[in-house]
Amino acid sequence: MRRIYISNKAVSLVEYQPCDDRALYDCWLDPETKKGYNGYSPAGSFEEFQRRAETPRLFSAMIQGNRTGEFVGALGITEAEADLSIRIFAPYRRQGYGTSAFALAAKYATEVLRIKELHAGAYPDNIGSQKMLERCEFRPLAPCPPEKHYLTGEDVIQMDYIYTPSPAAAGAPPRGSQGIHTVHVPLGTRAYDVHIGAGLLEKTGALVAEALHPTRVLLVTDSNVAKYHYNDLAVQSLEMQGIACGTFIFQAGETSKSLYTYEKILDACTGFSLYSGDALLALGGGVTGDLTGFAAATYRRGIAFVQVPTTLLAAVDSSLGGKTGVNLSAGKNLVGAFWQPGLVITDTDTFGTLPRLEYANGMAECLKHGVLFDEALFAALENGGPVSAARIARNVELKRDVVLCDERDGGERRKLNLGHTLGHAIEQASGYAVPHGAAVGLGMLMMARVFCPAIVDRLSAALEKNNLPTQCKFTVRELFSALEQDKKRAGGDITIVVPQKIGQCELRTLPMEELKRLLEERL
Numbered sequence: 001m002r003r004i005y006i007s008n009k010a011v012s013l014v015e016y017q018p019c020d021d022r023a024l025y026d027c028w029l030d031p032e033t034k035k036g037y038n039g040y041s042p043a044g045s046f047e048e049f050q051r052r053a054e055t056p057r058l059f060s061a062m063i064q065g066n067r068t069g070e071f072v073g074a075l076g077i078t079e080a081e082a083d084l085s086i087r088i089f090a091p092y093r094r095q096g097y098g099t100s101a102f103a104l105a106a107k108y109a110t111e112v113l114r115i116k117e118l119h120a121g122a123y124p125d126n127i128g129s130q131k132m133l134e135r136c137e138f139r140p141l142a143p144c145p146p147e148k149h150y151l152t153g154e155d156v157i158q159m160d161y162i163y164t165p166s167p168a169a170a171g172a173p174p175r176g177s178q179g180i181h182t183v184h185v186p187l188g189t190r191a192y193d194v195h196i197g198a199g200l201l202e203k204t205g206a207l208v209a210e211a212l213h214p215t216r217v218l219l220v221t222d223s224n225v226a227k228y229h230y231n232d233l234a235v236q237s238l239e240m241q242g243i244a245c246g247t248f249i250f251q252a253g254e255t256s257k258s259l260y261t262y263e264k265i266l267d268a269c270t271g272f273s274l275y276s277g278d279a280l281l282a283l284g285g286g287v288t289g290d291l292t293g294f295a296a297a298t299y300r301r302g303i304a305f306v307q308v309p310t311t312l313l314a315a316v317d318s319s320l321g322g323k324t325g326v327n328l329s330a331g332k333n334l335v336g337a338f339w340q341p342g343l344v345i346t347d348t349d350t351f352g353t354l355p356r357l358e359y360a361n362g363m364a365e366c367l368k369h370g371v372l373f374d375e376a377l378f379a380a381l382e383n384g385g386p387v388s389a390a391r392i393a394r395n396v397e398l399k400r401d402v403v404l405c406d407e408r409d410g411g412e413r414r415k416l417n418l419g420h421t422l423g424h425a426i427e428q429a430s431g432y433a434v435p436h437g438a439a440v441g442l443g444m445l446m447m448a449r450v451f452c453p454a455i456v457d458r459l460s461a462a463l464e465k466n467n468l469p470t471q472c473k474f475t476v477r478e479l480f481s482a483l484e485q486d487k488k489r490a491g492g493d494i495t496i497v498v499p500q501k502i503g504q505c506e507l508r509t510l511p512m513e514e515l516k517r518l519l520e521e522r523l
């Protein structure tokens with residue numbers, strides 16, 4: 001009797017794209033009875049399958065199905081009690097294998113277990129779908145906190161019988177091999193590429209080796225990102241290129257964007273013997289990127305760094321433009337440097353695990369880019385839903401173009417502040433309870449209400465569709481007191497970004513008092 005613990009971190013309803021469902025369905029259907037193995041679906045129709053394929057229940061149905069006869073989950077063993085632990089990572093979804101990867105993992109686990117007995121742990125090289133096997137991780141067992149979605153299995157040798165992968169399901173090329181978008185940022189000797197697409201984490205090594213030729217890379221990530229093992233995928237890929245890797249993981253959250261964490265990263269750099277030809281790699285959101293970039297800018301007077309954004313916000317905003325830094329107790333981003341990455345790699349699959357609120361934060365910046373520069377982009381985003389790699393690339397191009405003509409904050413680049421003046425005031429007035437994206441969305445909406453009423457309805461609908469609020473609970477007076485506190489002064493002039501229509505905005509400088517009056521009058 002063997003106990004196998006299978007945890008599936010792949011399940012996310014945010015971005016599931018049924019891909020090759022038909023092939024999965026063919027595997028799932030009992031060839032004799034022509035009914036699904038899935039106890040949830042007596043009819044077993046393809047439509048039903050499609051509808052349910054995106055829920056973890058199907059996994060349990062497949063594993064527990066009438067072939068094993070038992071609901072293995074009911075055994076309730078923990079990972080620590082199992083003989084083998086299999087973790088399936090989010091990137092499997094990219095192949096549309098959410099379901100099949102799970103069943104295949106179980107199937108191959110049993111084969112590995114059998115062969116393990118014969119070969120003392122050696123991996124077999126003759127397993128039917130080596131490709132899928134490589135994509136399962138077999139870990140030494142260690143206690144781990146219970147996962148949200150997991151199944152436990154017993155005697156899953158019967159799994160063979162349950163599931164026979166169709167050639168299409170087992171051999172389909174990874175979706176990530178197509179549809180990769182590359183945006184070039186021509187900054188002379190500091191020029192770099194931004195690659196965007198599904199499945200790119202696994203190509204980290206090849207891309208980094210080609211762009212930067214480092215011998216050692218220190219990967220920096222936060223505790224949330226590490227939970228999904230994205231760092232493992234990146235490290236594995238780097239090591240396959242012969243690059244030595246170290247990993248530094250810090251506690252997730254804005255409070256870690258501090259001199260303290262910065263110093264710890266520098267310590268890790270010396271501890272890992274990074275020299276000038278080596279690189280730091282930031283795997284995570286804007287906090288990770290800003291922190292790691294600043295460490296890279298200053299360690300040994302500057303070493304190369306790679307941005308691997310895993311939040312939508314980082315992908316379309318913070319990973320570009322070269323602003324790096326940390327917060328002081330007196331305020332955000334008060335210490336920093338301009339330091340361009342040598343490469344940006346965005347694996348859109350990582351967004352699958354982003355909390356809804358974090359996704360919305362990024363959407364606010366995407367909508368902002370649309371309002372500022374590109375009506376077609378706005379139109380593509382205004383109905384909500386996940387942003388495609390192509391649209392992310394468009395966002396990157398737009399930010400690149402602004403940043404290129406104005407590398408340091410001055411003229412054009414200030415347009416990127418659309419919605420941010422009032423947005424910051426809202427964040428501050430709420431004691432940072434209102435998330436950045438929500439605040440920026442509201443800031444844009446207020447600017448529209450005051451200066452461009454024609455776009456208000458459309459913008460408001462777009463915010464709603466993208467899970468962003470449209471009601472601000474603060475009065476103009478409250479916002480202004482936050483604004484004046486922010487500017488450390490009352491009165492004087494303020495430069496704001498004013499929408500003229502969707503796709504066009506201008507900078508306008510006016511006295512603070514006048515802005516206050518306009519807001520009071522028109523909001």
Ligand SMILES: NC(=O)c1ccc[n+]([C@@H]2O[C@H](COP(=O)([O-])OP(=O)(O)OC[C@H]3O[C@@H](n4cnc5c(N)ncnc54)[C@H](O)[C@@H]3O)[C@@H](O)[C@H]2O)c1
Pocket residue numbers: 222223224225228252253254257284285286287288290310311313314317318319320321322323324332333350351352353354355358361
């Ligand atoms: N440098 C710039 O030009 C620039 C521009 C805009 C914002 N920023 C900075 O960026 C920061 C905000 O960025 P952010 O919103 O990405 O914050 P973040 O890095 O804190 O990420 C947000 C949350 O998502 C988690 N997360 C990240 N990737 C995930 C994934 N794939 N799945 C699940 N969870 C994941 C993180 O652990 C964190 O809890 C701020 O510090 C801001 O000042 C910098």
Ligand SMILES: [Zn+2]
Pocket residue numbers: 365420436440
């Ligand atoms: Zn912003």
